[in-house]
Amino acid sequence: MHPAYALGPRIRRYRPSIHLSHAAPLLGCGPSVGLICLACGLLTSDVEFAGFGVLLMLVFPPIMAAVATFHWSAYLDLYENGLVVGRSVIGKVRPMWYSEIDPSTIRVFTKIDDVRGPHRSQILANWHFTGGADLAVTFLGPHLATELGPQARRPQPGKGIVLFGSRDAVEIAEQIRAGLERGGCPPRLARWSQRFGVERVEGPHYRAVKQIPGMEPRWKPPYDA
Numbered sequence: 001m002h003p004a005y006a007l008g009p010r011i012r013r014y015r016p017s018i019h020l021s022h023a024a025p026l027l028g029c030g031p032s033v034g035l036i037c038l039a040c041g042l043l044t045s046d047v048e049f050a051g052f053g054v055l056l057m058l059v060f061p062p063i064m065a066a067v068a069t070f071h072w073s074a075y076l077d078l079y080e081n082g083l084v085v086g087r088s089v090i091g092k093v094r095p096m097w098y099s100e101i102d103p104s105t106i107r108v109f110t111k112i113d114d115v116r117g118p119h120r121s122q123i124l125a126n127w128h129f130t131g132g133a134d135l136a137v138t139f140l141g142p143h144l145a146t147e148l149g150p151q152a153r154r155p156q157p158g159k160g161i162v163l164f165g166s167r168d169a170v171e172i173a174e175q176i177r178a179g180l181e182r183g184g185c186p187p188r189l190a191r192w193s194q195r196f197g198v199e200r201v202e203g204p205h206y207r208a209v210k211q212i213p214g215m216e217p218r219w220k221p222p223y224d225a
Contacts, residue, residue, distance in 0.1 A: 016130050101140065103193065114205060127163045158217035160214065177193075
């Protein structure tokens, strides 16, 4: 039985927003370069160069399509008693109780794509947004390597962070706060982070990362949360 079945009925599934500024170059760069190489090879009677162009046109599209499918297959499912974030293709599926989420870390950010850089490998684990993403909901849950159980796990800074890019980020954040209340979290704590509204990550990636609560391994919750 899938662990998510313990979370009750599913309320809604969210998918990451796809941005043409990222999708068009990703899917079109290989065929475009291949077509240019083929044309140049034919004009210069260079059979090998023309053949290289044909190879690019045949090989690149399926590779880029596989990469795009991986990124676009991310989802966030809201259930009655918890949520699941993961990908339909590959990658670890992360179910968690609402009681395992730190309420002070539920935030909505714009310019979320700025957090990428040397941290790009994180996209394989717990960052679920496509290139060029703007709006995203972020929150801190339990360590991604742990399994869902009957007892609530502690939120784990760094390894427990979730970034999910979606135009519905504000709605998702409110749904998670409502879920925390259903799980027994006092409304004052569940909705504490509403005061921040929609924030914007600023500066280069190393500064942008530090602005997201729970992203840094040594992060601690605010005292008044």
